[in-house]
Amino acid sequence: MSAQIAARALTRGVGNLVLGVLALAALLCWPLLVDNVFYQRIGALVMLSALSASAWNLVGGYAGQISIGHVLFFGCGAYASLLGYTWFEWAPMVGAPVGIALSLLLATIVGTPTLRLKGHYFSMATIALAELARIIVVNSPVLGGGVGVSGPALPRSMADLSFISPVPYYYIFGGVLAVLLLFTWQMSRSRMGYYLRAIRGQERAARSLGVPAPRFKLYALLVSAGFTSLAGSLYATMVGFVDPDSGFGILLSVKMVIAAALGGAGTLFGPLVGAALLVPLEEFTNAMFGGGGTGITYVVYGAIIVFISRFAPGGLAEILTRLQAWRARRAG
Amino acid sequence: MILAQVVLNGFLMGAVYALFSSGLTLIWGMMNVVNFAHGDFVMIAMYVAFVVFTALHLGPVFFVPAAAMLLFLLGVTVYFGLVRHVMRGPMLAQILGTFGLALVLRYATLWIFTANFVSLPENLLGDVVTFAGLRLEPSRVAAGIAALALTIGLHLLLTRTALGSRLLAVAEDRNAAMLVGIRPDPMQALAWGLGAACTGVAGALIALFFYISPLVGESLALIAFVVVCLGGFGSVPGALVAGLTIGVVESLTSFWIGPAFKDVVVFVLFLGVLWFRPQGLLGKA
Amino acid sequence: MKITRRPLLAAPALMLAGRAQAQGAPIKVGTLLPLTGVAASAGNSAKAAIELAVELVNTPRPDLASMPLMATTGFPAIGGRPLEVVIADQQGSPSVAQNQALRLITQERVVALTNGYQSGLAQTASAIAERHGIPYVNGESVATNLTERGFRWFFRTTPIGPDIAAIYVEFLKAARIDGRPVSKIAIVNENTEYGTSIADVIRRTAEQGGISIELQIPYAANSADVSAQVLQLKGAQPDVVIFISYTSDAILYARTMRAQGYRPPILIGDNSGFSDDNFVQTAGDIAQGLINRSAFDPSRPGSNSFKINALYKARTGREMDDTTARMMQGFLVACDAINRAGSTQPAAIQAALRATDLSADQLMIGYRGVKFDDKGQNTKASVLLVQLRGREYVSVWPTETATAQLQLPYKGWE
Helix, strand or coil, X not given: CHHHHHHHHHHHHHHHHHHHHHXXXXXXXXXXXXXXXXXXHHHHHHHHHXXXXXXXXXXXXXXXXXXXCCHHHHHHHHHHHHHHHHHHCCCHHHHHHHHHHHHHHHHHHHHHHHHCCCHHHHHHHHHHHHHHHHHHHXXXXXXXXXXXXXXCCCCCCHHHCCCCCCHHHHHHHHHHHHHHHHHHHHHHHCHHHHHHHXXXXXXXXXXXXXXXXXXXXXXXXXXXXXXXXXXXXXXXHHHCEECHHHHHCHHHHHHHHHHHHHHCCCCCCHHHHHHHHHHHHHHHHHHHHHHHCCCHHHHHHHHHHHHHHHHXXXXXXXXXXXXXXXXXXXXX | CHHHHHHHHHHHHHHHHHHHHHHHHHHHHHHCCCCCCHHHHHHHHXXXXXXXXHHHCCCHHHHHHHHHHHHXXXXXXXXXXXXXXXXXXXXHHHHHHHHHHXXXXXXXXXXXXXXXXXXXXXXXXXCCEEECCEEECHXXXXXXXXXXXXXXXXXXXXXXXXXXXXXXXXXXXXXHHHHCCCCHHHHHHHHHHHHXXXXXXXXXXXXXXXXXXCCXXXXXXXXXXXXXXXXXXXXXXXHHHHHHHHHHHHHHHHHHCCHHHHHHHHHHHHHHHXXXXXXXXXXXX | CCCCCCCCCCCHHHHHHHHCCCCCCCEEEEEEECCCCCCHHHHHHHHHHHHHHHHHHHCCCHHHCCCCCCCCCCEHHHCCECEEEEEEECCCCHHHHHHHHHHHHHCCCCCEEEECCCHHHHHHHHHHHHHHCCXXXXXXXXXXXXXXXXXXXXXXXXXXHHHHHHHHHHHHHHHHHCCCCCCCEEEEEECCHHXXXXXXXXXXXXXXXCCCEEEEEEECCCCCCCHHHHHHHHHHCCCEEEEECCHHHHHXXXXXXXXXXXXXXXXXXXXXXXXXXXXXXXHHHHCECCEEEECCCCCCCCCHHHHHHHHHHHHHCCCCCHHHHHHHHHHHHHHHHHXXXXXXXXXXXHHHHHCCCEEHHHCCCCCCEECECCCCEECCCCCEXXXXXXXXXXXXXXXCCCCCCCCCCCCECC
């Protein structure tokens, strides 16, 4: 009997491994299989969106602190990259460490008081912080003001990371994402991961059991802020332009949350799955209906989001769990 | 004299903020559900007013109740169609669901009414009156009075009636309420309906002096969130105090420092209050 | 969504050349417009104008024969092939603008891209066109730097910041000579790219011309209330107020000024929001005598502008505003160049664009002509000033081309 269970577990383990290898292979080869430039670009955007959503996931998913102001860090990264070019003619990625440093500093300053807030108050405070940053940038001519800042109009050297084809971006973004996911995986199995999950479940109970909640929430925020900032720098490198709305706009924060929530917040691959669904959905609805000027794009896009939240409030991860439970019941 | 006018204008605008936030605070406080589509509820109410006025040639006496009724229905429909199911999931599902709903409402309106700006005739309630050197727009004064009346009415409904007690009981503890024989579903649907109806009244009144476009809700929604949060979730008097405060602060900042910075002051004030009083001005700890 | 396999980047020019032989196959031109988001109303106005342009190119219109491509069907120099426009929504996002530019170039195989609306978005989208070697003709974005990037595929027909500032300053100097005080000038500008860049260039030009700007009030275009600024102006009593606003805030300012009973002696409302027919219809009656800049003056019967405006009005029920007209003109210049190129090869179109030399009577708008300099900027773009009378703008300055007499002071709602 127990041998049977072990065998079944083994086959399932092998099955999962095979599935994982296949998925990884597909992710690696995908842009080479699809020789259509537009789809390759969507692939790159999926990776970028998955990167910022996965970074958000550390705080919003694992620690359960729902930030709707993560664009604050994204904007720091994007602006640091392009301001580095504007002021000192740096290659955009040279500014990335500056952006990360700035984000970590900001996260430390605002994190401590903000993370004390509970539930919706925390979310609203993060929105207010991000909006403050946006307004300050809009009103600072030195930071490009409302006009925004540009990267090099034409690539000067390889260091500018300016490619005609989206494929290199796909691999760069994917590589950074892989690093982040590896870190997340390690973390989720470490003491920090258990602490964060305890905080998400019942912060008061966790504290009374001796979990240093404020410190670990801040750690999660710091890592999250650093990677979000890096995502911003990568975005700026690819697009070559950022203005207050595309760098600090509230919609960007919401999109990070939505990608993670759609795939399943607090799961390793949730944000990637969410982004892989959301970004193509957005681009294809726009490609199909956008030219009509009737707004159907967003009606369809919004309706699908509503539909998912209505039937799978826990995101697609919930469907997966339900599916597994159903399979287990049938098998058992 | 100009300063008095600045404060008065800020006060009247603040009343409007309070008006369209009262519906949000009801929903938010009662059910702990953020409604990202709130600004778009206001927008729909504005279009209801516009359509009733242009198609049926009926004035505010008709279109304000019409907007309230239609929005009540919308609120109840949204509750049964979406919110009830979303509430099963984590808080993130609410963001997902109501944000999707916001997009659908906003762009379905754009589809039907196009992106063009429309507006009601300005002097629907009469021309500007000068009183003791202050200029008063009847439409704004009406909105201000309605805000006060509505806030007091809602507050009385929640605190002085049996229905209010039941609503609050469900908000407090759904399971306990069920034990004493209150069915939570109709109560929560009612809360959504009432919240949306208040929003409807607000939207129809704002339409008297504001432009109407499918995207108008976006610029109003953020203010509503801040008002509700500053006042304390679920606190109707809190929304009134917060709305008036923000209106006057905005007005004075844009007059003294410059309009580009008015939101800076509002957000700093908001964060300051949160850090020293994490439950909002009149919220319960 | 079917995934179609198409050859990689290197081939598009070849592909297009090969297809040029196909008789009667439409030639595609891409257009990027803000059809959703904050600028949706402007984008949709432009969409109607672009569709009108396509119809005019594809059907013989002897009444418009002075303009290229109008009297004939399609592109006569390319075997009469019809024109097809592929409109894409850039959603007000620099990144989406790039995605759509890429899609139009690689999926839809457009031979040229046009418009873009917000300067920042025209900037990112044209960077894609530049890298793929596809001509990009912009008809409306005014940020000076767009033509300072050393791009070889970017062309712009609209007058830009310095041209716009110059006409205001000349006008104010002339008003001063007429004996009106113009020593106190206030600029009220929305604080994103459009308002900031125009305000800056007006300030610089004015100060060079010996007129100082007393007061500048930047504000956020999505403000729900602007009464404090109006009261600030009322207190400061400037001789001239220049507003640089989008549509929603322009409407709000007009209404608030009426509510607060404030009328400056000279009120200038710069283009974007004040030109929008939405503004004229909802707030025009209380902004009588408002002075605006425009390149499009449809008030002279028999002119191309007049006829185009009539056609547009028949189609949409609205007057064509200046921004829409500039976008349509940019689109038509691109079409004319494709025809003169005699081929759909990008390089040939680029050469034809460089050789463009249209005279004033070949245009639907009031430019002196279209002729690009080395940077791709139209050297013959020009602006005139118009004044709001009833629900129409009439041209009032420069006096040589004016159709009506300038009326001062500003009347507002009387």
